[in-house]
Amino acid sequence: MNWYKTDFPSDKFNFANIPHNKITSLNGINILVPFYTDTSIIDFIIDALSFDEYDSVIELxxxxxxxxxxxxxxxxxxxxxxxxxxxxxxxxxMARKLADIEPKMKAEFFHFNHLKPKxxxxxxxxxxxxVFTSHTIEQVKEIPDNWFKSVTSIAPFVRCIHAEPFGFQIQNLGEASKNHKEYFLKNGWNLNFAKTLKKxxxxxxxxxxxxxLEYSCGTDPFNPTSIAVWRSV
Ligand SMILES: C[S@@+](CC[C@H](N)C(=O)[O-])C[C@H]1O[C@@H](n2cnc3c(N)ncnc32)[C@H](O)[C@@H]1O
Structure with a gap:
C-alpha cells in the first residue's frame, strides 16, 4: 500500500471516478479544496438568528x-x-406544497420581484x-434604487444579509474576480448591487x-459569493 498526497485537480480516487479536490475561489484567487467542501449560507443565517431576537426570517x-x-x-x-x-x-x-407537509412550521410564500420590490x-x-438573499439578485441586471428602502418598510427593525456575487463590482481581487466580471457582463447578470447598496x-x-468580498468556497468556483449585512435606521 502506497499512501499518497493529493495535489492536482485531476486526481481521482482509485476505486471510483470521484475527484479528490475541486477548484473554488477565495479572496479572488482560485484554490483547490477537498471535493466535498461546501460552505453554507444556511449555517450563517442560523448563527445570525441566534445573536438577536427576531419574529421572522424572510428570504427574497x-x-x-x-x-x-x-x-x-x-x-x-x-x-x-x-x-x-x-x-x-x-x-x-412548490414551496407552499412542501410547507403543507410540516404543520409545525409557520411558513408563508408570496410573489416577489426584485425589479418591483413591493x-x-x-x-x-x-x-x-x-431578511436574506442568496444568489438571486445576481439574476437581475439592475435592481431599482428603492430596493433597500422598500425592504426596510416591512417591519420596525430589519436586518438583511446578502450572499450575492458582487465582489467584482467593488474590486478586482485577482483572477477569479476578473473572470467573474467578464461572465456577468456577457450574460447580463447583476452589475449594480454594490452601487445601489452604497447609495x-x-x-x-x-x-x-x-x-x-469573495468569501466563497461554494460549489461554483466561477461565481464567488460576497457578503453584505445592513440594518434599518
Ligand atoms: C439560483 S436560484 C437561488 C434560489 C434560492 N435563493 C436558493 O439559494 O436556493 C435564483 C432564484 O432567484 C429567482 N429570481 C430570478 N429573478 C427574480 C426576480 N426578478 N425577482 C425575484 N426572484 C427572482 C429565481 O426564480 C430563482 O428562484
Whole structure:
C-alpha cells in the first residue's frame, strides 16, 4: 500500500471516478479544496438568528424554499415565522406544497420581484425581522434604487444579509474576480448591487454593518459569493 498526497485537480480516487479536490475561489484567487467542501449560507443565517431576537426570517428570491426548510430543521425552530418571496409561480406553488407537509412550521410564500420590490400589506412579518438573499439578485441586471428602502418598510427593525456575487463590482481581487466580471457582463447578470447598496447607505435609508468580498468556497468556483449585512435606521 502506497499512501499518497493529493495535489492536482485531476486526481481521482482509485476505486471510483470521484475527484479528490475541486477548484473554488477565495479572496479572488482560485484554490483547490477537498471535493466535498461546501460552505453554507444556511449555517450563517442560523448563527445570525441566534445573536438577536427576531419574529421572522424572510428570504427574497427563495426558489422553492429549500433554504427556509433547512433553517427550520437545523435550528431555526418552531417559534420563528418563515417567509419566502419568489418571482416564479412554480417556485411559490412548490414551496407552499412542501410547507403543507410540516404543520409545525409557520411558513408563508408570496410573489416577489426584485425589479418591483413591493410587499402585500396583509403579510405580517412582525416587529424584528431577518431578511436574506442568496444568489438571486445576481439574476437581475439592475435592481431599482428603492430596493433597500422598500425592504426596510416591512417591519420596525430589519436586518438583511446578502450572499450575492458582487465582489467584482467593488474590486478586482485577482483572477477569479476578473473572470467573474467578464461572465456577468456577457450574460447580463447583476452589475449594480454594490452601487445601489452604497447609495442607500449614503442616503441614510440603511446602515451597512458588514461587507466581505469573495468569501466563497461554494460549489461554483466561477461565481464567488460576497457578503453584505445592513440594518434599518
Ligand atoms: C439560483 S436560484 C437561488 C434560489 C434560492 N435563493 C436558493 O439559494 O436556493 C435564483 C432564484 O432567484 C429567482 N429570481 C430570478 N429573478 C427574480 C426576480 N426578478 N425577482 C425575484 N426572484 C427572482 C429565481 O426564480 C430563482 O428562484
Amino acid at each position: 428570491g427563495c426558489g422553492y424554499g429549500r433554504n427556509l426548510f433547512k433553517i427550520f430543521y437545523n435550528g431555526g425552530g418552531i417559534n420563528l415565522r418563515y417567509f419566502g418571496g419568489e418571482f416564479t409561480s412554480s417556485g411559490v406553488e 410587499f402585500d400589506k396583509n403579510l405580517d412579518f412582525g416587529k424584528r425581522v431577518l 442607500a447607505n449614503q442616503n441614510g435609508d440603511i446602515i451597512i454593518e458588514d461587507a466581505l
